[in-house]
Structures are given as structure tokens and as C-alpha cells.
Amino acid sequence: MAQRVKRGPDRKGRFGPYGGQYVPETVMQALAELEISYRKLKKDESFLTELRGYLSDFVGRPSPLYFAERFTAFLSGPKIYFKREDLNHTGAHKINNTIGQILLAQHMGKKRIIAETGAGQHGLATATVCARFGMECIIYMGAVDIKRQAPNVEKIKLLGAQVITVESGSKTLKDATSQAMRDWVTNIRSTFYIIGSVVGPHPYPMLVRDFQSIIGKETKRQCKEKFSRLPDVIIACVGGGSNAIGIFDTFISEKSVQLIGVEAAGHGLNSGRHAATLSKGKPGVLHGSYSYLVYDDDGQIILPHSISAGLDYPGVGPEHSALSDSGRVKYVSATDKQALAAFELVSKLEGIIPALETAHALAYLIANKKKFKVRQKVVVCLSGRGDKDMANFSENDKD
Numbered sequence: 001m002a003q004r005v006k007r008g009p010d011r012k013g014r015f016g017p018y019g020g021q022y023v024p025e026t027v028m029q030a031l032a033e034l035e036i037s038y039r040k041l042k043k044d045e046s047f048l049t050e051l052r053g054y055l056s057d058f059v060g061r062p063s064p065l066y067f068a069e070r071f072t073a074f075l076s077g078p079k080i081y082f083k084r085e086d087l088n089h090t091g092a093h094k095i096n097n098t099i100g101q102i103l104l105a106q107h108m109g110k111k112r113i114i115a116e117t118g119a120g121q122h123g124l125a126t127a128t129v130c131a132r133f134g135m136e137c138i139i140y141m142g143a144v145d146i147k148r149q150a151p152n153v154e155k156i157k158l159l160g161a162q163v164i165t166v167e168s169g170s171k172t173l174k175d176a177t178s179q180a181m182r183d184w185v186t187n188i189r190s191t192f193y194i195i196g197s198v199v200g201p202h203p204y205p206m207l208v209r210d211f212q213s214i215i216g217k218e219t220k221r222q223c224k225e226k227f228s229r230l231p232d233v234i235i236a237c238v239g240g241g242s243n244a245i246g247i248f249d250t251f252i253s254e255k256s257v258q259l260i261g262v263e264a265a266g267h268g269l270n271s272g273r274h275a276a277t278l279s280k281g282k283p284g285v286l287h288g289s290y291s292y293l294v295y296d297d298d299g300q301i302i303l304p305h306s307i308s309a310g311l312d313y314p315g316v317g318p319e320h321s322a323l324s325d326s327g328r329v330k331y332v333s334a335t336d337k338q339a340l341a342a343f344e345l346v347s348k349l350e351g352i353i354p355a356l357e358t359a360h361a362l363a364y365l366i367a368n369k370k371k372f373k374v375r376q377k378v379v380v381c382l383s384g385r386g387d388k389d390m391a392n393f394s395e396n397d398k399d
């Protein structure tokens, strides 16, 4: 039975104590403008019709809910379904959000788009929609990630975007995000900043969630069509948390549905080399918002580690921090090794190469199959396809 659950953000842009706007004065102004435009357009039928049109004809939605028959047989437990976000244009859930934000940018009269990217998936999804709408596009990416994700970098350039290499700090996503924020502060009038996950200052965690919530809405309908009830369990991997909140959103009020988010445990939760923000972190401020972060023993935000570049972020969306505190969502983790094994197993069993990010969600299921019952229906958010990860897999498969 659906129950009323108080959902954020509140008027101050907070989910419980988390979220908010920790930004310079000039950015406050821009965020206020963004929120006003978004709240207006969200109720505008012509905007929603436009958005639905692109989601269906450009992105390819609805994405199927697929019964993973051989994976189910392998687990000899619950029935497993994959929500196939890997079949979206550009191969992941990220485009649900970039299509929404670029339409917002257009309605706000912005001409210049900036974005940060780690794995390159958000950069690719942003460059794609910028090409489609003829907008100038600048992508900030760490030098280390540029090397790790060469195929995506080439695609981003082919699509006409400019890639700016970030050489500061750890040369990964955290530094690319800081640099994108600095660009935004400098060019705030002309520029729209497309943030790639449910992170950053309010209203981003809210609007990215809303654009991604299509995943859960479709899932709910498809479960009713396929097995005439709600699923028992939903599992998604958590980097910043956008695919997870996207599939969880409409189910948060459905108390019978167990929600599980899987973080990257890297070399292990006690190794100091992981990205398991909610499992091992504590709250602090990063990139304009207050949320859980991972620190080292000296209280410095750590350089996170995960085999998947998309989970390799020291923070997590503020709404996930609140959902973790309240216990409504259970946050667990899977290691690099477990993710690689799941990546290979599911490829061989289902003919679907999952993204290494997604493989963390699959790995949790494999390691914990005894916790589930045969009559249970489990939906895994198959957040993206793994073609981009082949080089990484071959390299790590040698030992």
C-alpha cells in the first residue's frame, strides 16, 4: 500500500540536513533563476510534450523490462528483471537527464553549455544533445580519465564539443567538477551548467531526480503488465546516485518494495581505496552541497577508487544521504573484483555486456543470492552498456 512519505527538498533545498547551496553569491542568483524556470516549465504541458517527444524518438524510450532467464536460473533464487537503460541512445541512463536540462537551457535562452565528466558518459550524453540542438559545448575532464576513457573522448570531439583537460589535483572527476564550477562563476550569464548526477547545489539534485524518475515510472507500469504487481526488490548502483534515485523515486512511498543501492568498495571497504560514500563516509560540503563524503584519517576528502570511472566520486547525492539515515534505502557495496566477475558472468549468461558501474549491482545480487526468496521479483537497473569498459576488463582479467 502506498503511504505518504515526506519528500524533499524543502524550501531551503534540503533533504533533512543534506543538500542546500554552498556557493558564491553570483551563483546563488543563477540557481534561483534556474529553480524558477524549472518550477514553471515542469507544469507547462507544451514543455512536457516536447520532452516526451525527444525521450521517445531520440532516446528510444520506453526502455524494456527484460526477464533475465539464464541469470535467474544461475542464481536459482528470485526472478531477475533488467530495466534496460543500456538500450538508450548513447548507451546509458545519462541522456534522460541531459535531454531535460538542454530543453531547460533553451527555454532560459542560454547559448553555451558546460559539463563535467568522469567516465565520459555524461560528457557524451551532453555533447550529443548539444549537437542535436546546435549549442556550443565545453566538457571538463580530468587528464587521468581522458586516458582511461579514450573512446568516449573521441566521440565527444566528433560530436563537436570541446574537451578541456583538467590537470589539477587528482586529475579525475572531482577536479573536473571544480573546474566546471569555476567556469560557471565566470560566465554565469551566458552559460548553462548541465550537472550529470543528483549532486551539486539545489535545485540540481531535485531536477536531475525528476528527469531520471521516468525509469521508475516505466518500471512500475511494466511490472504490472508482466507480473501484475509491484516488484519485491529494486537494486541499482550508486555513484552520484542518479540512476538509483531515478528507479527508486516512485517506489519510495511503496513500503512493500525493498530498495538497495550498491556503492563501489574498490579494493575493499577497509582498504582506503574505495568510493563507498554512504557505507564508510561522513557528512561534509563538496561541490555546493552538504552530503556524505569519504575522508582519510587526516580528515582530507580522499581520492576515491573504483574500477568503474562512473562510480569514482567521493560524494553522493544529498537525497541518498537522507534515505540512508532514515533506513528507507539500504546501501551496500561490491568490490572491483566482484564487479569484474559479474561483468563477465552476465555477458556470458544473457548476451548483455553491462557497464562496470552496473556490474556492482549485479555483483551484490550474486554475493547475496541466499538472502532472496524464490517467489521474489527483483528488478536491477541496468544503467548502461559495457562496451566502453572492454579495455579496462581485458587489462584486469590477466591475473
Ligand SMILES: *Cc1c(COP(=O)(O)O)cnc(C)c1O
Binding pocket: 092, 093, 094, 119, 121, 122, 196, 197, 198, 237, 238, 239, 240, 241, 242, 243, 244, 310, 311, 355, 357, 358, 383, 384, 385
Ligand atoms: C555515470 C554512470 C553511473 C553512475 O552515476 P549515477 O549518477 O550514480 O547513476 C552508473 N552507471 C552508468 C552506466 C553510468 O554511466
